[in-house]
Amino acid sequence: MNHDDLLAKYGPRESMDYDIVVVGAGPGGLACAIRLKQLAAAAGRELSVCVLEKGSEPGAHILSGAIMDPRALTELFPDWKARGAPLNQPVTEDRILFLGRRRAVATPKPFIPDSLDNHGNYIVSLGNVVRWLAREAEAAGVEIFPGFAAAEVLYDGDGAVRGVATGNLGLGKDGEPTDQFQLGMELNAKYVIFAEGSRGQLGRELIARFKLDEGRDPQSYGIGIKELWQVDAAKAQPGLVIHTAGWPLRADTYGGSFLYHMEDGKVAVGFVVGLDYKNPWLSPFEEFQRFKTHPAIRSHLEGGKRIGYGARSITAGGIVSLPRTVFPGGALIGCEAGYLNASRIKGSHAAIKTGMLAAEAAFEAVAAGRAQDVLTAYPAAFERSWLHAELMASKNFKQWFKKGLALATLMNGIEQWLLPKLGIRTPPWTLRRDRPDHACLEPADRHARIDYPKPDGVLTFDRLSSVFLSSTNHEEDQPSHLTLKDPAVPVAINLATYAGPEARYCPAAVYEFVPAAGGGERLQINAQNCVHCKTCDIKDPTQNIVWVAPQGGGGPNYSGM
Template sequence: MTHDDILAKFGPREAMEYDVVVVGGGPAGLATAIKLKQLAADSGKEISVVVLEKGSEPGAHILSGAIMDPRALTELIPDWKAKGAPLNQPVTDDAMVFLGETGSLRTPNFLLPPCLHNDGCYIVSLGNVVKWLAQQAEELGVEIFPGFAAAEILYGDNGAVKGVATGNMGIGKDGEPTDSFQLGMELHAKYTVFAEGARGNLGRQLIGKFKLDDGKDPQTYGLGIKELWEIDPKRHQPGFVLHTAGWPMKNDTYGGAFLYHTENNQVTMGFITGLDYSNPYLSPFEEFQRWKTHPNIRWYLEGDESKGIKPAKRVGYGARAITAGGLMSLPKTVFPGGALVGCDAGYLNVSRIKGSHAAIKTGMLCAQAAFDAVMSGRQHDVLDAYPEAFDKSWLHDELNKARNFKAWFKKGLTVATVMNGLEQFVLRGHIPWTLHRHQPDHAYLKPAADCKPIVYPKPDGKLTFDRLSSVFISNTNHAEDQPAHLTLKDASVPVNVNLAKYAGPESRYCPAGVYEFVKNADNTDRLQINAQNCVHCKTCDIKDPTQNIVWVTPEGGGGPNYVNM
């Protein structure tokens, strides 16, 4: 039964009216909602705001390193410390280390460019910060609906966005309503703000429909894979921030890693792989596992009986795509009836490896524009005041200084290191030139025949692991009897094109083991999609060389349930 058939049989959907609907309960969406309510309270006005969050609770789907610059948070909630915001571990030291296969070279701190200094920043669980932000929003009167995924954009007769509809619940794998079927509901608004994070399902549709990226560089992404470990107190250095470049990545592949010492004898570690890599045999997950075997990294994780040091224990795992194109790839962020904020637009500063402060700031700027519009009686028009305010903000200045950072890496690690050092350290971001990119990430993938296969070592179950055991500790779950939310435009393409020409890259770029090529009884190949494993990272939607895979929202509440990530 098609979506239209379901509406014809069970509709019409219930509709709820709000002044502003926010899609996504991350830092950008919650900052938007909080600021709207603050503005209303300050002016003695009323404004109705609702936040839709597809995770089971606020923070359940939030994954980030994360080092947080509190600048925007301080603007939003000046007394955040007194209110108990979970920013508990200030950064105490920074290290940038270039790795060889066995050796390493640390850059002296006095030579680090400003973008790699984290003075005044905090090592946080962004998921916990988001939970706290949700509490602040609800205290101000924001309605938050967790477990409700916005699955459809609603348009008015004039073509403007008039709201969203949540997905239907209780649809079986065969597409037919089950006994537990519930029709989705419509949420109408004067303005709808999209804050879904990188490669948002609805944001991607809006960028295409309104041609918001015309004249812009194609967006580029990285895949961030993260683990949370408990380590021996003797090797824990609270507040120490370690970033690495080089091994195990090749010189022509963008990537880097991090290890942050947070509170409670825990470290967060992760690996970021630029999704514009060319070798289809590369596996970002396996590169991360290899990185942990480097002497500089395994030292924190391995035990040493002679010194009374216990082996570390892995307690969390997750993955998420991040935007990396910066200012040159930033689409137009407004359209009739709505706006894009945070990583749904692509505001992350890849040179600082930070996006939460940008998400909060853009949410605040959008909220001011939406509030002024609602109070003046306007609706469903274009919030031009939002991008105008961004152009005058400190965030624009920050992103402008970093506009070439990722682009230099297409010329190799050595050139990128020298040129980014020149731009950030010597010129202090006052750069007289601009680099451009001309292809999306998936277009960089080369045929397998032109590339050398990569043989990765088997996991040892102590430092390195397989994907299925990793997904298990992400607490990922989807209702089994629902249609796969990883859809194919053409079911023949994975075998006939992706496997034949590119050696089946989806079986390697997915960090959750969702895609698997298996043999049929007649020894032919087929693609098996294990949708229940999906951690919602969006890599397949980005890197599939034929753009045949389309990620759509599963039932609300499905996906990972991250803890302290």
Template sequence: MTSEELLAQFGPRDSMDYDVVIVGGGPAGLSTAIRLKQLAAEKGAEIGVVVLEKGSEPGAHTLSGAVMDPRAITELFPDWKERGAPLNQPVTSDDILFLSADGATRTPDWLVPDCFHNHGNYVISLGAVTKWLGEQAEALGVEIFPGFTAAELVYDEQGRVKGVATGNVGLGKDGEPTDNFQLGMELLGKYTIFAEGARGHLGRQLLQRFKLTEGKDPQTFAIGIKELWEIPADKAQPGKVVHTAGWPLSDDTFGGGFLYHLEGNKVTLGYVIGLNYANPWMSPFEEMQRWKTHPAIRAHLEGGKRIGYGARAINNGTPQALPKLVFPGGALVGCDAGTMNAARIKGSHAAIKSGMLCAEALFEALQAGRSLDELSAFSNAFEASWLHDELQRTKNFKLWFKKGQTVGKLMTGIEQWLLPKLGMPIAPWTLHNDTPDHVCLKPADQCQKIDYPKPDGQLTFDRLSSVFISNTNHEENQPAHLRLTDAAVPVAVNLAKYAGPEGRYCPAGVYEFVNKDGADQLVINAQNCVHCKTCDIKDPTQNITWVTPEGGGGPNYAGM
């Protein structure tokens, strides 16, 4: 049944009113809520704030490398150390390695651009930091609703965003209400802030409805695939940070690896591949597994045990592709907008700062008695901020690498190392991209097929065993949250022309082509989905749309 039919039969929906509704309990959403409550406390004002989090708790769906720049969290909580924020492991050393098939060349420290230096930063579990931020928010009086998805936008008569509706619960696989059916609830606010992360489900709709990307480059993305390992104590090097470029990727594919030593004999590592790759035979998951076999990476892991797995789409963060941040009734913050700094491989500090800037504009508007207008003060504050300046300094990084690794390395050296020494922190030229990721695949018969080695179960693994340790779970009797606009397209176009790339770009084994009674068909194993959004981005026909499943479903990351 459609939403309209359900409302006609079971409606109207109950509603709750707040001053500010925030969609997404990650660093951006929680920082927005925290800063708003801080300002209210300083002025003796009462502001009702609610945060909707689709995961089982704040941090459950949060995935990042991560090395964290503490600049923004220090602005939010100058006493974060005394408060017990889980930034426990300072970076102690930095290696940038260029890999060949069997060798590695370390970049001398004096040649490393400032944007790649991590002195003063911390190796963290962003999930743990997010959980801590949630505790701080609740202590300030923020209401957090975990396990609730924001499934629909709610507009007023003038077309302004006045809130969201949570997902209906108790629909069967056929879309019909079961005996346990419950209609979603509307959460209405004077302003609604969207902090869903990269390729947000509602954020994507807002970009289109309010034409927020008009005159901008198309947003591009990468997929990040991550593992958490426990290693022998004699291999532990707490605070060591390693980044790699080169093997196993070809020169025309953007990507690289990261490996960070946490405290407690743990290592977090992963691989990032730009979703503009052209060869449909490529599997980002398999490339990550192959990368681990390199001697420079294997040496950190041998004798250890893999204890966590996850994947997530990542914004490439070029300011040329940043949308307009505000619209009537709300704003986009963090990776819902695209504030990731791809050159620094960091987004959490940007998410926190963007949330704080938004909160300050919100507080000013609420104090003035305004609602449902555009928060132009947020856009202005962002453009005047250190975050905007930081993104401008690395504006061409990804775009140079799209021209090949040799060009990327050369021009990054010029822009990030040479020009700052000449007193020019921002390059006087700006590159642009007009090609979205989904149009970049070439037909399979024009590309070399890639034969990946079988997993050994010790260092390399298959998808299903990986999904198992991500603690992914969905209520089985619910409509698939991966929707096909046309059910015939996967076989007629994707399989015929691109050899079925869904089965390779998905890092969770959601999509598989099977032959039944002599006919090919696509099977969607939606219960495996780790909510990375790669299919929504990379599908060459844009026939797949990721929508929110029932609240609480998906991965339940621990220590990630």
């Protein structure tokens, strides 16, 4: 039964009205909600604010390295330390390593660029920071609804955004209502702020509908895969930050790693691969496992125990790929739009800052009696902000890597280290890109197959044991949230031309090609394994896979990540 038939049979949907609805309880969405309440309190006004979160609780789906620049948080809460914000481990040392197969060459400290100087920053669990922000938001009067994914954008008669609807509950695998069926709810608002994170389902729709990316470079993404380890006290070096480039990736593939020594003997280790890679035999997950075997990395982990795993796409195109962020009735903030600074490997400070800027524009509009307007004050404020200057300084960072690691290292050294020394904050040239990530994949017969070593179960692992650590769970009797526009395409095109890359780029063993009943192969989708990284939605060469939100709070339940 399709959506319109469900509405006709079971409708109308219940509705609730708010001044502002925020979609996504990440750092940007919660900062936006908190700032709205701060402004309302200062003006002596009542303002109703609701936040929808698809995870089972705020923080359940949050995954990041993470080193946090507290600048934006300090603007939101000057007293964040007194309030108990979980920023406990300051960075004490930065190291940048260029890896060969066995060797590691360190960048001399005087040549570490400002973008990777983390003095004054903190190593955090971003999930824990988000849980703290959620408590602060609720204390300010924000209503947070976890386990309710915004699944549909609602438009008024003039085409402006008037609200969102949550997904229907109680549909069986066949798409038919069960005895537990319940229609989603409409949440109407004067303005809706979209903060779904990288490659948000509704953000993708809005960008296409309002042509927000027209005239911009195609957006560029990476996949970030992370593990959390508990190491022996003798190996713990709280505050040590290591970033690497080079092995095991080839020089023509963008990527790198991080290893952060946290508090309490925990180590966060992760690997990022740009999703504009060419070779369909490449597996980001397997490259990450190989990376951990390097002597410069394994020495930090040996004798420890892996206690967490997750993966997430990263919106990394920078300011040249930033879409227009406002449209009638709403705005995009944080990684939904692509404010992450790839040169700093940081996005949470940008999400918080843009959430605050959007809140200020939305509050001004509501206070003036406007609704479903275009919040032009938000992008205008961004262009005057320190964040705009920061992103302009790194506008070419990822684009240089398309020209190879050696030239990228040289030119990013000039742009990120030399030019600032000369008082030039923004490079006087701009590199462009003209292809989306999925169009970069080349046929399998142009590349040599990569044979990855088997995991040892001690330092390196397989996908299924990794997914287990993410505490991922989906109700099995529901329609797959990984949808295909044409079910024939995976075998007829992806398998035939690209050797079935979905079986390799997915870090959670969701996609596998298995024998078909009548001979040949078919694509099997293990949707219950999905960690919501959105890589398939981005990298599928035919753009045949479309990720949509599952029912009722399904997905990973990250702890300490």
